[in-house]
Amino acid sequence: MSLAVRLTRGRLSGLLAIAVAVLGGAAFVTVGGVLADTGLRSHPPVERMPGADAVVTAQLALPQQEGPDVALPERAGVPDTLVERLERLPEVAEAAGDVGFPAAVVTADGVESGSDPRPAGRVWTSPGLVGASGMTGEAPRDSGDVALDTETARAAGAEIGDEVRVTTAGHTSEYRLSGVVDTPAVGIFFDGATAADLAGRTDGPREATVDAIGLRAAPEVSSEALAETVRTRIEGEDGTDAVVHTGAARGDAEIPEVSVARAALVGLAGSLGGVVLLVIGFVVAGAVSVSVAAQRRDLALVRAVGATPRQIRRLVAVPTVLTALGTLPFGIAAGYPLAGRLYTMLAGLGVIPTELPVRFGALPAVATAVLLPGAVWLAAVAASWRTAGATPVDALAETVAEPRAPRPWRVRAGAALLLASTALAVPPLLVRSEAGIVGTATGSLVAVIGLALVGPTLVRAVSGALARRLPARTSPLTWLAVHNLHGHSHRVAGAVVALAMAVALTLGQCYAHTTVLVATERQHADSTLADYRVTAPEIGGVPDAVVATLRDSPEVTAAVTSTPTSVVWRYRELGVGEVILERHPARALGPGADEVLDLGVTAGDMGRLAGETVALGESFARLRGVGLGDRVTFHMGDGAEVRADVVALYEHELGHEPVVLSRDLAVGHVTGAPDTSLLVRADPADGADRPEHLIGGVADHPGVEVETVAATDRPSGGIRDVPPNVAINVVVLLALLGYVLLSVANRLAAQTLQRGTEVDTLRSLGMTPGQTRSLLRREAAMIAVGAVGAGALAAAVPLALAGIGFLGRPWPGGPGWLLPATALTVALLAWLSVELPGRRLAARATRR
């Protein structure tokens, strides 16, 4: 132990590299842990029915035998008869059905509806359930009454008894303000019959349903006991797959999207975890091996005087793990605020609803504290294996020059991985959707691992060939640099591969995304026939009246409603194996969709998209073995199983969703109003560039907005909007790259400092300090060139395939400056991390 410390002394640069690797690694793992923990255990606050001890809703996820349940983003109802049945239970003091529908109060400045207007309209249940700590006035009694929460009432500037204008489900009317309720959530309350009518529960697909049932327990009954009774009762009823929520989980019942967001967070943490752990493994192992390399001679000596291989491994592992343990708390401490920042960003991008709070538990810290030192220990044992296991004579001999030639299995495994990376990158050729691009990213990643394995052999071969072919006129320093690279192929390969990994990661991941973006933009631009988009985000959907007005307007050729939603599709991988459920984005389009959107129909007719019909993306349909005219069965976003005929197949599935539903099919299966936006195509004769007449047509509808969707405002081939998931990937990638680069810099610097003896030898042979610096600089330049070349090569094949698959040309889409910028960064880094320690070495007094 004390010997270990003493051997470590003077190896501070190596241990510093480990410390930095652990610091960053711990922060990354903690961030991933916080995201996963939030996804698994965080709940939004209970706001709609805080007084309820238990809340019953329809299932929020489709259960799945293999793998996690599939979260359902749309609200499904439960039969309102269940309310009465539950109320009859002795454990239940009060039961009431909650119904939410789009509503907003019209004020002088516009409309007021809180963060989400889609469920802002509500049925008045009871102060006990709504959790009103205070209420002035009275509950709404008839169809002319409305009650508001305190904040909305204040924003509307209305007093009890005043008339307030309220937009509900597309209609704007005057209501008398009967009461003001002090409740946490935004609420525009109506009496039971009015609310049921406005929410479309009197007829249609949602007839006689409520969104949720709030239950208050009878005295002396705990909420757990209540939930248990209700669960038994529900399971007894046929055909009801309702779920009971208690405690913090009641929050999930209020916002269906939350369950999707939580699944997304876990998925994000998982997919991040894969790449991050891989990179951390590389970086930590690299740092440890540098540190061990520095100690190799000492270790060999200790081995020669009788230490067992086991003792040697411990000599290496103990200080390394101690360093890791010392740094770990700081990394973890940094991880929490970083996770907070990332979470805020995710919420800002709309990936997760703002209602879901981030959860800072102890679990991520514990997981990090277990995972990382374990990884460091493994890396230390692996790095010292050879020195520890060799006979003392060999151990001493190896210290003279580098370890022997790389083992042959490395080359074979590396070559196999490089081949595999090409195979992995094939999907874009077959699947022209975002699923295909995963292959590109994975392919480049696998290629990097392959590169790491063949690295030493490759460096040896290339530098050897270079050394033999150098022309006689070559400067002696370049000549010496090449020989140094050749002679230290192991050490050099470590640096080259680490930098190449940064290059391949950057190019592979960024260009994979941008290629899809460019292809998406292209398709989008090609397929947009509409001139205007009408939306009404503040009132929860485009009013029917606006749709009718515009459709009948003589200046309008076509007006088609468009609503984003989701579907859950059964999928059997490769036609065999387990059936898995997958959620896919979908879009519900009104009749006449082919007038505003050119989806690139390859078979069938979009004009037939009405009733129980769908149109599918070509590769989506092919992968699922579905053809034109087939009758398909799938789940809507609220979990309901539907059947529909496939009336068309289209090829623009990148720029659009892979599934297009007829509006008739989607009605009743989406939260809020059925129409999120209206795509309008103007009559060319009347001039397509005149939005005024549209605004004139919708001016008397508060909260309705019109925007131009001219295809010309999209720069061809450029990228206009970066979608949130890409933005996140880029942010995480940049952070990861920073980490990799910092670690590589550290490692290079440590390696350079370890070359003191070598520099001294050269200096004693008459090399000037300037020549010494120049020699190191040349080596750094060659390392940088090798790294950029290898990294670009590793990413080249997957990216070329992606380019062919998505853009029909063998190079990816995206900014061209990325490659030179990456090369420049890598070169600068290599130079700095060799130049600074090199200066110190060169300036040192000549000793022998």
Next chain:
Amino acid sequence: MWLRRGAPATTPEPSPEAEPHSALLLNEVHRRYSDGGATVTALAGVSLRVPRGSFLAVMGPSGSGKSTLLNCASGLDTVSSGSVRIGGTDTSALKEPRRTLFRRDRVGFVFQSYNLVPTLTAEDNITLPLRLAGRHPDRAWLRGLVERVGITDRLRHRPSELSGGQQQRVALVRALATHPEIVFADEPTGALDAQGARRILRLLADVVRDLGQTVVMVTHDPDAAAHAHTTASMTDGRIVDVHPAAATRRFTAVGGE
């Protein structure tokens, strides 16, 4: 490469002769090191003249300053006061990097630990100082040296593939490759077995005798010193005695070390 191509020798013989008969001239050389607050005097006024074509052994116990003397005399280290002249050039007045350049062109070294670059072959190690200086090797001269030390068949090998004695012989050829004014050898036999040591010492004596080289060797081994013409003994940073080598042998036979 240079052994296989028979190009004519083009190296100009360096010959600025200010002191026609002295290869090395030390005048009242002091060297002090500051170790924290304390000052350590390693050389306390050393004056020494080494004639051209002679073989001097510097002896003395550990800490007597013999290694410092070699460092200062060869230009590896600076002096605190006094002057050092090598072949007529005042090296103590040279600044970096001129001191390094002078050393590279005019001084040869043989170190106890050989100081071969592990990534280079024996041949490349030998020519390294020439390459650094941008000079063309004197092929005939090098071929002669290589044959003389007997490493002709080892030129393609890396240092790790050579025995200690072979490595030191490579180092000796490297030291002589530039036609140096003087060769400094620092315990050249310290890491070798008796047979290897004898061979190196004999080679050193040979190059002095046959090629007219000047060699200054630091050693604590009386047997090694016996190969030299003259022996200088050092104690506490001063030269206390200079005598013919044969005398050393006799003295040590009586008194040992």
